[in-house]
Amino acid sequence: MESDDDRPRPGPELCTEAEVERLVHGFYARVRADAVLGPLFERHVDDWPEHLAQLVDFWSAMLRGTRRFRGAPVQRHLALPGLDAGLFARWLALFRATTAEMGNPVMREVADAAAERVAGTLLARYRVQSGRPDDGNAGA
Ligand code: HEM
Numbered sequence: 001m002e003s004d005d006d007r008p009r010p011g012p013e014l015c016t017e018a019e020v021e022r023l024v025h026g027f028y029a030r031v032r033a034d035a036v037l038g039p040l041f042e043r044h045v046d047d048w049p050e051h052l053a054q055l056v057d058f059w060s061a062m063l064r065g066t067r068r069f070r071g072a073p074v075q076r077h078l079a080l081p082g083l084d085a086g087l088f089a090r091w092l093a094l095f096r097a098t099t100a101e102m103g104n105p106v107m108r109e110v111a112d113a114a115a116e117r118v119a120g121t122l123l124a125r126y127r128v129q130s131g132r133p134d135d136g137n138a139g140a
Helices: 017-033 037-044 048-064 073-078 085-100 105-130
Strands: none
Touching (some): 017 037, 037 085, 085 105
């Protein structure tokens, strides 16, 4: 079994800022082209450059341990109507397809694990808010 110490960690050596940007921009290109997620994002994002910059800061924190990100992801997602396990699974599938093409397997491992963890937290919080705590699984 893999111990905690063998697992790759976030840090500046995991990937470059340019790789973080490539991940975020590549992922959002997929999201915006997606028949289900695309229209949902278009409805809720007014300022794409600002959103992308915010997401670069978020993923830079998750992957490289930088501290630029200032945001409130839980509150932002709680305010979105109609999120469910199917949407989160779709989001994760597009994310994993993007990290798989990055050519940096260690970054991919850390990014996929972080995405799954955060998706699980966001979905759990969302369900508590909407009174349906036990409805399926985002990662499945
Ligand atoms: C079904 C899945 C998801 C949908 C539809 C979704 C949609 C959105 C939308 C529309 C916004 C902009 C909200 C606003 O500016 O008011 C947003 C913000 C954001 N999302 Fe998601 N999201 C999903 C899952 C995730 C996951 C799994 C992560 C992280 C791993 C994530 C990270 C973020 C972050 C960091 C922000 C910016 C928060 C802020 O500005 O404070 N999202 N999301």
